[in-house]
Amino acid sequence: MANISANFLGIRSPNPFWLASAPPTDKKVNVLRALEAGWGGVVWKTLGPQIKNVSSRYSAVNYNGSRVMGFNNIELISDRPLEHNLREIEEVIKEFPDRAMIVSLMAENTREKWHELIQQVEDTGAHGLELNFGCPHGMTERGMGAVVGQDTEIARMVVEWVMEKATIPVITKLTPNVHSVVPTGRAAVEAGSNALSLINTIQSITGIDLDTFVPNPYVAGKSVFGGYCGPAVKPIALKMLATISQDEITRKVPVSGIGGISTWKDAAEFMLLGATTVQVCTAVMKHGFRIIEDMCEGLNNWMDEKGFATIYDFIGKTVPALTHWEDLDINYHIVAHINQDKCIHCGLCYIACEDASHQAINLAWGKPYNTYTIKEEECIGCNLCKLICPVDNCITMVEKRKGDEYLNWKEFQKRGLPLNDH
Amino acid sequence: MPIINNRLSDEEYRTNFSDIHPPFETRDAALVEANRCLFCYDAPCTKSCPTGIDVPKFIKQITTDNIKGSAHTILEANIFGAGCSRVCPVEKLCEGACVYNLMEEEPIPIARLQRYATEKAMKEKWQLFDRLPSTGKRVAIVGAGPAGLSCAHVLSRQGVEAVIYEKELKGGGLMTYGVAAYKVTPEFCADEVDYITSLGGIEIKYNKALGRDFTLFDLQQKYDAVFLGIGVGEARQLHIPGEQSEGVVDAIEFIHQLRSNPYAQIPVGDKVAVIGMGMTAIDAATQAKRLGAKEVTLVYRRTKAEMPCTEEELDLAMLDGCNVIWLAAPKEIIGEKGKVNALVCSVMTLGPADASGRRFPVDSGQTFMLEVDMVIKAAGQMPFTELVTNNLLENNGGKIEVTEKTKTNLNGVFAGGDCVNGGKEVVDAVQAGKEAAQAILKYLQSDESHFFQKESTQPTIFEG
Numbered sequence: 001m002a003n004i005s006a007n008f009l010g011i012r013s014p015n016p017f018w019l020a021s022a023p024p025t026d027k028k029v030n031v032l033r034a035l036e037a038g039w040g041g042v043v044w045k046t047l048g049p050q051i052k053n054v055s056s057r058y059s060a061v062n063y064n065g066s067r068v069m070g071f072n073n074i075e076l077i078s079d080r081p082l083e084h085n086l087r088e089i090e091e092v093i094k095e096f097p098d099r100a101m102i103v104s105l106m107a108e109n110t111r112e113k114w115h116e117l118i119q120q121v122e123d124t125g126a127h128g129l130e131l132n133f134g135c136p137h138g139m140t141e142r143g144m145g146a147v148v149g150q151d152t153e154i155a156r157m158v159v160e161w162v163m164e165k166a167t168i169p170v171i172t173k174l175t176p177n178v179h180s181v182v183p184t185g186r187a188a189v190e191a192g193s194n195a196l197s198l199i200n201t202i203q204s205i206t207g208i209d210l211d212t213f214v215p216n217p218y219v220a221g222k223s224v225f226g227g228y229c230g231p232a233v234k235p236i237a238l239k240m241l242a243t244i245s246q247d248e249i250t251r252k253v254p255v256s257g258i259g260g261i262s263t264w265k266d267a268a269e270f271m272l273l274g275a276t277t278v279q280v281c282t283a284v285m286k287h288g289f290r291i292i293e294d295m296c297e298g299l300n301n302w303m304d305e306k307g308f309a310t311i312y313d314f315i316g317k318t319v320p321a322l323t324h325w326e327d328l329d330i331n332y333h334i335v336a337h338i339n340q341d342k343c344i345h346c347g348l349c350y351i352a353c354e355d356a357s358h359q360a361i362n363l364a365w366g367k368p369y370n371t372y373t374i375k376e377e378e379c380i381g382c383n384l385c386k387l388i389c390p391v392d393n394c395i396t397m398v399e400k401r402k403g404d405e406y407l408n409w410k411e412f413q414k415r416g417l418p419l420n421d422h
Numbered sequence: 423m424p425i426i427n428n429r430l431s432d433e434e435y436r437t438n439f440s441d442i443h444p445p446f447e448t449r450d451a452a453l454v455e456a457n458r459c460l461f462c463y464d465a466p467c468t469k470s471c472p473t474g475i476d477v478p479k480f481i482k483q484i485t486t487d488n489i490k491g492s493a494h495t496i497l498e499a500n501i502f503g504a505g506c507s508r509v510c511p512v513e514k515l516c517e518g519a520c521v522y523n524l525m526e527e528e529p530i531p532i533a534r535l536q537r538y539a540t541e542k543a544m545k546e547k548w549q550l551f552d553r554l555p556s557t558g559k560r561v562a563i564v565g566a567g568p569a570g571l572s573c574a575h576v577l578s579r580q581g582v583e584a585v586i587y588e589k590e591l592k593g594g595g596l597m598t599y600g601v602a603a604y605k606v607t608p609e610f611c612a613d614e615v616d617y618i619t620s621l622g623g624i625e626i627k628y629n630k631a632l633g634r635d636f637t638l639f640d641l642q643q644k645y646d647a648v649f650l651g652i653g654v655g656e657a658r659q660l661h662i663p664g665e666q667s668e669g670v671v672d673a674i675e676f677i678h679q680l681r682s683n684p685y686a687q688i689p690v691g692d693k694v695a696v697i698g699m700g701m702t703a704i705d706a707a708t709q710a711k712r713l714g715a716k717e718v719t720l721v722y723r724r725t726k727a728e729m730p731c732t733e734e735e736l737d738l739a740m741l742d743g744c745n746v747i748w749l750a751a752p753k754e755i756i757g758e759k760g761k762v763n764a765l766v767c768s769v770m771t772l773g774p775a776d777a778s779g780r781r782f783p784v785d786s787g788q789t790f791m792l793e794v795d796m797v798i799k800a801a802g803q804m805p806f807t808e809l810v811t812n813n814l815l816e817n818n819g820g821k822i823e824v825t826e827k828t829k830t831n832l833n834g835v836f837a838g839g840d841c842v843n844g845g846k847e848v849v850d851a852v853q854a855g856k857e858a859a860q861a862i863l864k865y866l867q868s869d870e871s872h873f874f875q876k877e878s879t880q881p882t883i884f885e886g
């Protein structure tokens with residue numbers, strides 16, 4: 001059995017799975033339930049000046065019958081009195097001393113307000129602080145949240161204030177609503193932040209009601225841009241995480257990965273790209289805390305299979321595999337192959353390649369089943385057919401190198417090699 | 423009195439004859455299945471539908487909440503799409519070809535989804551088709567069954583007026599009078615005929631029979647073209663002693679009774695033998711059972727490998743508690759005071775395969791006797807040989823001979839459906855009606871039509 005426990009700047013948790021700062025972590029009753037279910041830690045719902053929420057606040061994107069592929073909210077930070085939150089945090093830490101308790105913060109933008117809030121939170125015994133520089137709606141209109149994260153200088157200043165006061169580890173949570181997360185990440189690290197976490201939600205409109213013509217979520221005839229999360233944002237989050245892991249300044253601090261994580265597989269991917277722990281919100285809002293069981297068991301079994309004794313054996317392992325486009329090997333050529341025994345004759349590969357790729361699949365008409373074969377000389381190896389095929393491993397990509405040696409684009413040009421002639 | 427009616431309570435009749443393929447209860451339920459559809463290209467299901475409904479398209483349209491578009495996709499190819507969704511033997515058509523079968527998974531419930539879309543269209547009375555301006559042409563159609571109505575609908579959309587002569591008092595043909603009652607109700611059949619004719623330009627003259635009230639020649643004189651969709655007639659005779667005994671009934675007649683009267687009025691025996699193993703035999707057997715017969719036995723002279731019904735249909739009969747005796751041919755019906763009390767059968771063996779590859783049953787010389795009080799004959803249906811021959815139509819044992827799928831030997835006279843193919847499914851008849859309509863439209867524009875015998879200046883010979 002692998003050891004899946006995490007040590008994040010001295011903050012220990014029995015597994016690397018934390019709940020992200022959000023409704024599942026906004027009060028004692030559900031946080032206790034989460035920890036009982038087995039979550040490794042929580043990032044308490046953001047504390048700050050008490051706010052008031054609107055009622056209708058969530059919306060979602062469904063895809064082909066799958067509900068909540070993407071999730072959207074226009075909720076602000078905690079709307080409960082600060083003292084209640086602080087008291088409950090303290091109580092939870094007492095009941096579950098072995099779990100990570102991080103508290104998310106968003107103070108009004110003065111040194112005094114930040115210091116005051118940090119003091120109050122540290123008094124609870126919390127293990128770490130997470131600075132919410134990412135909330136993309138509502139709080140931004142008050143000069144907080146994403147507006148801090150979007151301006152490197154403001155972010156730097158706030159982190160400096162925080163570091164003057166904080167005695168426990170500080171994680172800066174980045175907003176994805178920027179062209180690159182690296183500048184703010186660097187500013188935070190340079191200002192002393194001990195760690196980073198990302199991503200917060202992405203500004204979005206999930207859809208428009210075709211009867212009322214008002215976007216979702218509907219609030220008395222109006223709506224606002226919301227924050228998007230859930231499985232749909234995972235690829236974007238992974239890319240942003242990778243850039244943090246590649247940058248020479250930001251890669252010096254540990255990272256907590258967030259965005260669309262629903263399973264142990266998603267988590268492993270974030271960790272392979274450099275995350276030490278991961279945080280989950282939408283998946284729990286959809287399925288409840290019980291998903292933690294498979295997350296732990298699945299990660300454990302996978303680590304055993306791969307021979308990883310601890311999570312540190314694979315954190316960041318994938319980062320070196322990301323390179324520049326012009327360093328990719330142009331001689332690496334693959335062609336599709338259809339396994340006729342597995343083929344169910346749905347024709348999806350054929351029409352995709354015919355209409356959108358390289359017309360490299362042959363259709364031999366039959367009633368009711370056509371036979372599809374690859375025209376190898378036409379196939380460019382793009383993977384499209386394989387991606388579309390509904391049967392696992394029916395279409396496989398077979399390596400047919402164009403040349404033995406590694407050849408990249410720079411070298412290709414230098415040698416004046418010929419481009420396509422049709 | 424072994425053959426009696428009113429064997430069951432109203433409640434029992436209702437349960438026994440309730441829908442065997444219930445519809446989706448909710449939109450969500452339909453969406454779960456619709457979303458499973460892979461949206462195949464050049465889809466095997468479409469290729470396996472005789473009317474070529476674009477199945478992936480109509481299913482996709484259900485998922486986008488474009489139910490109107492979905493219904494249009496279905497009905498454009500098959501105007502009986504609503505009825506077909508309840509009566510088609512889909513296991514050997516669209517659903518049988520669904521690629522999920524090749525993954526050993528349940529096929530998409532295509533018929534049920536088709537029902538979902540078309541039911542809504544019928545309920546909302548959506549008029550999904552337009553008619554082109556009138557061409558001034560008129561076509562006579564004999565028979566308001568699936569073939570005739572399908573032909574009429576295509577013609578009317580193209581601005582050609584269709585006048586249908588129907589010998590019964592209701593339209594729909596065997597859909598109304600033949601198909602098992604647990605698949606479609608008389609009300610549904612009437613609604614479907616109304617929905618089809620709501621397009622306009624289709625007139626049905628009921629209680630008018632070719633050969634009784636008018637001749638084909640009359641129609642040729644009065645109309646620009648004629649389509650014959652008269653179906654097939656009575657069940658084949660067994661030609662065995664005792665066939666005239668009381669209690670020996672024709673399956674078609676038995677089902678016609680059942681489809682036209684309250685169940686409680688339909689008499690059925692205690693112990694019933696059904697001769698044959700086709701769709702009609704299965705329907706007669708299951709419905710006899712559902713009317714309250716105690717014991718129903720299907721008697722077939724070949725084996726399961728040769729049976730014309732599908733596995734699903736056989737299962738239905740078995741689940742209803744019917745027995746099957748394979749390799750048994752009726753030899754004699756024994757009666758007492760003119761009433762059936764036994765059926766003697768020859769035990770058969772299978773001989774070598776004939777030219778079509780089907781093995782022919784041979785009499786082994788042994789016999790056995792089955793105690794029964796009712797015998798239902800369902801060993802195939804007979805075409806209207808006399809009617810067809812009297813009207814100078816070339817035919818093959820009564821089945822009208824056609825070239826190019828729908829043209830009879832008489833100029834301007836077309837035919838299709840059961841009367842040509844000898845008895846297949848509703849969906850085949852609908853396709854035949856469509857094809858004939860196309861041929862008629864081409865014909866109406868061609869020179870040939872000038873040689874048609876119509877003499878519009880002559881006073882009409884009959885009051886149609």
Ligand SMILES: Cc1cc2nc3c(=O)[nH]c(=O)nc-3n(C[C@H](O)[C@H](O)[C@H](O)COP(=O)(O)OP(=O)(O)OC[C@H]3O[C@@H](n4cnc5c(N)ncnc54)[C@H](O)[C@@H]3O)c2cc1C
Pocket residue numbers: 509510511564565566567568569570587588589590593594595596597600601602605630631632633651652653654674677701702705809838839840841845846847848849851
């Ligand atoms: C018992 C039984 C069960 C069946 N079950 C199914 C099933 O579940 N699913 C399925 O797909 N198919 C089923 N079929 C077959 C299906 O009903 C037929 O294939 C289909 O109805 C043929 O359509 P048609 O228009 O060619 O003929 P019909 O439906 O037979 O229509 C012919 C019409 O012409 C009229 N007509 C006949 N002679 C004259 C005349 N001389 N003058 C005027 N009008 C005339 C008839 O009254 C009738 O209305 C069943 C058939 C039977 C007998």
Ligand SMILES: Cc1cc2nc3c(=O)[nH]c(=O)nc-3n(C[C@H](O)[C@H](O)[C@H](O)COP(=O)(O)O)c2cc1C
Pocket residue numbers: 020021022023045046071072073075076077078104132134135173199200201228229230231233258259260261279280281282283
């Ligand atoms: C309803 C809702 C409320 C949220 N509130 C906060 C918040 O108060 N503070 C914060 O830092 N992030 C908040 N988030 C963002 C999540 O912590 C997380 O970063 C984001 O949802 C991406 O993770 P996911 O894809 O697992 O949901 C909220 C998200 C949701 C859905």
Ligand code: SF4
Pocket residue numbers: 335336352353357358359360361374378379380381382383384385386
């Ligand atoms: S890999 Fe691309 S080019 Fe090759 S057959 Fe598949 S879709 Fe066509």
